[in-house]
Amino acid sequence: MDTLNSIASRLGGVYLLPVAMGVLAFxxxxxxxxxxxxxxxxxxxxxMIFLMASGLSLVFGLMDVLNFGHSAFVSFGAFIAASVLAAxxxxxxxxxxxxxxIALMMAICAATAFGxxxxxxxxxxxxxxVYRDHLRQILITMGALIVAEQLLLAIxxxxxxxxxxxAVLEGSFVFGTIAIEIYRxxxxxxxxxxxxxxxLVLNGTRIGLLIRAGVENRxxxxxxGFRIDRLFIGVFMAGSALAAMxxxxxxxxxxxxxxxxxGEMLIIxxxxxIIGGLGSIEGSLLGAIMxxxxxxxxxxxxPKLALASNMLLMMAVLLxxxxxxxxxxxx
Amino acid sequence: xxxxxxxxTQASGMTRxxxxxxxxxxxxxxxxxxxxxxxxLFPEVRSQEVAARICVFIVLVASYDLLLGYTGxxxxxxxxxxxxxxxxxxxxxxxxxxxxxxxxxxxxxGVAAALVLAILIxxxxxxxxxIFFAMITLAAASVMLVLASQLSDFTGGEDGMTYQIPRFFxxxxxxxxxxxxxxxxxxxxxxxxxxxxxxxxxxxxxALFLVMARIVASPLxxxxxxxxxxxxxxxxxxxxxxxxxxxxFCIAAVIAALAGIVRAVWLKYTGxxxxxxxxxxxxxxxxxxxxxxxTLIGAIIGVVIMSLAQFYLKDLMQVAADATSGIPLLPxxxxxxxxxxxxxxxxxLLVYFFPAGIAxxxxxxxxxK
Numbered sequence: 001m002d003t004l005n006s007i008a009s010r011l012g013g014v015y016l017l018p019v020a021m022g023v024l025a026f027x028x029x030x031x032x033x034x035x036x037x038x039x040x041x042x043x044x045x046x047x048m049i050f051l052m053a054s055g056l057s058l059v060f061g062l063m064d065v066l067n068f069g070h071s072a073f074v075s076f077g078a079f080i081a082a083s084v085l086a087a088x089x090x091x092x093x094x095x096x097x098x099x100x101x102i103a104l105m106m107a108i109c110a111a112t113a114f115g116x117x118x119x120x121x122x123x124x125x126x127x128x129x130v131y132r133d134h135l136r137q138i139l140i141t142m143g144a145l146i147v148a149e150q151l152l153l154a155i156x157x158x159x160x161x162x163x164x165x166x167a168v169l170e171g172s173f174v175f176g177t178i179a180i181e182i183y184r185x186x187x188x189x190x191x192x193x194x195x196x197x198x199x200l201v202l203n204g205t206r207i208g209l210l211i212r213a214g215v216e217n218r219x220x221x222x223x224x225g226f227r228i229d230r231l232f233i234g235v236f237m238a239g240s241a242l243a244a245m246x247x248x249x250x251x252x253x254x255x256x257x258x259x260x261x262x263g264e265m266l267i268i269x270x271x272x273x274i275i276g277g278l279g280s281i282e283g284s285l286l287g288a289i290m291x292x293x294x295x296x297x298x299x300x301x302x303p304k305l306a307l308a309s310n311m312l313l314m315m316a317v318l319l320x321x322x323x324x325x326x327x328x329x330x331x
Numbered sequence: 332x333x334x335x336x337x338x339x340t341q342a343s344g345m346t347r348x349x350x351x352x353x354x355x356x357x358x359x360x361x362x363x364x365x366x367x368x369x370x371x372l373f374p375e376v377r378s379q380e381v382a383a384r385i386c387v388f389i390v391l392v393a394s395y396d397l398l399l400g401y402t403g404x405x406x407x408x409x410x411x412x413x414x415x416x417x418x419x420x421x422x423x424x425x426x427x428x429x430x431x432x433x434x435x436x437x438x439x440x441g442v443a444a445a446l447v448l449a450i451l452i453x454x455x456x457x458x459x460x461x462i463f464f465a466m467i468t469l470a471a472a473s474v475m476l477v478l479a480s481q482l483s484d485f486t487g488g489e490d491g492m493t494y495q496i497p498r499f500f501x502x503x504x505x506x507x508x509x510x511x512x513x514x515x516x517x518x519x520x521x522x523x524x525x526x527x528x529x530x531x532x533x534x535x536x537x538a539l540f541l542v543m544a545r546i547v548a549s550p551l552x553x554x555x556x557x558x559x560x561x562x563x564x565x566x567x568x569x570x571x572x573x574x575x576x577x578x579x580f581c582i583a584a585v586i587a588a589l590a591g592i593v594r595a596v597w598l599k600y601t602g603x604x605x606x607x608x609x610x611x612x613x614x615x616x617x618x619x620x621x622x623x624x625x626t627l628i629g630a631i632i633g634v635v636i637m638s639l640a641q642f643y644l645k646d647l648m649q650v651a652a653d654a655t656s657g658i659p660l661l662p663x664x665x666x667x668x669x670x671x672x673x674x675x676x677x678x679x680l681l682v683y684f685f686p687a688g689i690a691x692x693x694x695x696x697x698x699x700k
Contacts, residue, residue: 136682138405138465143679150672154664267473270466311474
């Protein structure tokens with residue numbers, strides 16, 4: 001058993017879990033082209049969820065602040081992107097690939113910029129007065145979520161909004177019997193890019209060093225004379241911006257968004273953060289990929305179970321590792 | 332000198348607290364009387380509906396306050412337990428027909444399910460931080476909501492289900508008949524099954540509320556407050572914190588399930604909208620915080636204020652929306668459907684400035700924590 005453990009940990013430890021899942025699903029599904037489609041869909045979904053979850057996880061790890069209003073950034077990002085895309089409709093559907101991409105980039109940038117600005121406001125007005133008081137934090141951010149959802153309803157109305165996709169990302173790559181949607185590849189690549197960027201910043205720069213040190217022991221870093229609270233605003237803004245970016249990507253992925261989006265994503269993001277362990281980017285990525293894969297595999301294998309699958313996954317992980325798979329902070 | 336001023340401020344604080352207590356108990360007494368005589372004071376159907384809803388929600392909100400205010404547990408699964416009770420009674424009434432045995436059996440099944448789930452969730456996750464617990468209960472509640480709408484063979488899905496309740500509660504049942512065989516009228520209100528139904532709701536809720544008041548006053552209640560104030564210290568003195576937390580979580584779950592049964596019997600309808608939805612959870616949260624966390628009496632005040640606001644704030648906002656109809660966006664914000672927006676703002680302000688809520692502030696617990 002011990003040798004088995006050591007072999008597993010040398011091969012990557014808990015990072016093997018998604019691979020094991022993929023192999024198991026391959027056996028159960030038995031059809032390679034279906035399996036590839038589902039796996040790509042799962043990875044793309046996982047990457048978008050990762051965008052939304054990473055900020056929440058870091059904010060919690062650094063400042064012990066859990067933001068129940070996090071999903072408001074996701075839904076605002078989605079709706080802003082949808083509005084920008086609708087306004088640039090002629091660019092989007094036109095034949096020029098460059099204009100297509102520019103329109104999409106503008107939508108994503110608008111959502112991200114809004115996320116950063118809203119994050120600054122949120123941190124300053126909503127979260128700052130209630131540091132170190134979990135109960136009031138949960139209550140206040142919950143109140144902010146209510147207000148944000150109502151604002152969303154007031155501005156965009158309750159009806160579903162359809163989201164235009166750029167023409168160049170429509171359709172799929174076809175290899176033999178395997179078809180892969182281009183948008184999913186794009187979502188996966190964008191998520192990967194963000195992960196690599198976050199990884200480099202956290203592990204390669206001085207600010208990243210301070211953030212990681214702050215996650216591990218805030219008082220110690222403060223005692224050394226660094227202003228963690230200033231750093232924290234930056235992390236909070238970055239996290240909110242990433243959430244809004246994830247929302248924008250999600251809007252294009254779904255094609256049709258409703259104001260209920262935020263609430264649905266909030267639960268998924270929480271599950272991801274719990275599975276991954278609070279405070280770590282690697283954990284969030286791992287959790288997000290697992291949730292994405294499980295959601296797609298189970299939806300194919302046992303459609304009835306699909307909606308509860310994430311919950312069951314979370315319970316299984318918590319029974320095995322009460323603090324998540326890769327926590328940066330202990331409970 | 333300074334000690335004199337200190338004692339003077341203390342004394343004035345004492346009188347203010349006493350005055351506040353008078354106000355709170357006066358208001359609660361009035362509300363209690365109004366609910367007691369509601370069928371005679373407000374005979375219209377709509378007011379009856381509001382009164383019954385207030386009764387049930389007082390129990391629901393007070394039981395939530397046992398968790399949030401007294402023990403410092405943040406749970407988002409409270410509507411789940413409420414819904415289990417309601418669905419238990421509803422499914423039994425639907426399949427076994429109208430009878431008290433159906434209510435008893437279905438209700439017992441619902442309460443048992445709530446208890447088992449509460450024990451599971453409690454033991455699994457009450458060891459971890461408050462924040463983990465909040466997230467886990469949120470996820471559990473969302474799964475329950477999905478299950479209720481997916482298992483439509485049992486639960487009626489999104490549409491919910493209507494059913495009949497025991498004949499004793501139907502308007503055709505006359506409690507007291509006069510010489511002509513008609514129901515006796517008191518203050519112009521016929522003493523029929525509808526009155527019986529209202530008093531069934533009222534008395535059940537009163538009994539549950541008194542049980543909770545007893546729990547809070549018992550040694551258990553004191554231990555819970557100790558856990559809330561300083562978990563480590565409570566553990567060090569020798570109280571098993573996890574056991575106490577799980578116990579109060581189970582008690583609150585059972586009471587919520589019982590309230591759900593009462594609600595199902597009163598409404599003759601059960602569906603996700605009235606028994607399980609996240610909107611109800613938000614209502615409960617707002618009611619507890621507005622009324623005052625850590626005071627059962629606050630639950631009464633919070634429920635009444637929120638319920639009246641739901642009915643009258645909308646009218647007020649309609650007026651405001653009409654008055655500002657020329658200005659962009661503002662009428663949208665003042666649209667009566669957006670009343671939750673303004674309550675949300677009020678909620679945030681209350682948590683900032685009066686964390687003890689209305690009752691807590693008046694009772695002199697303000698600023699605590």
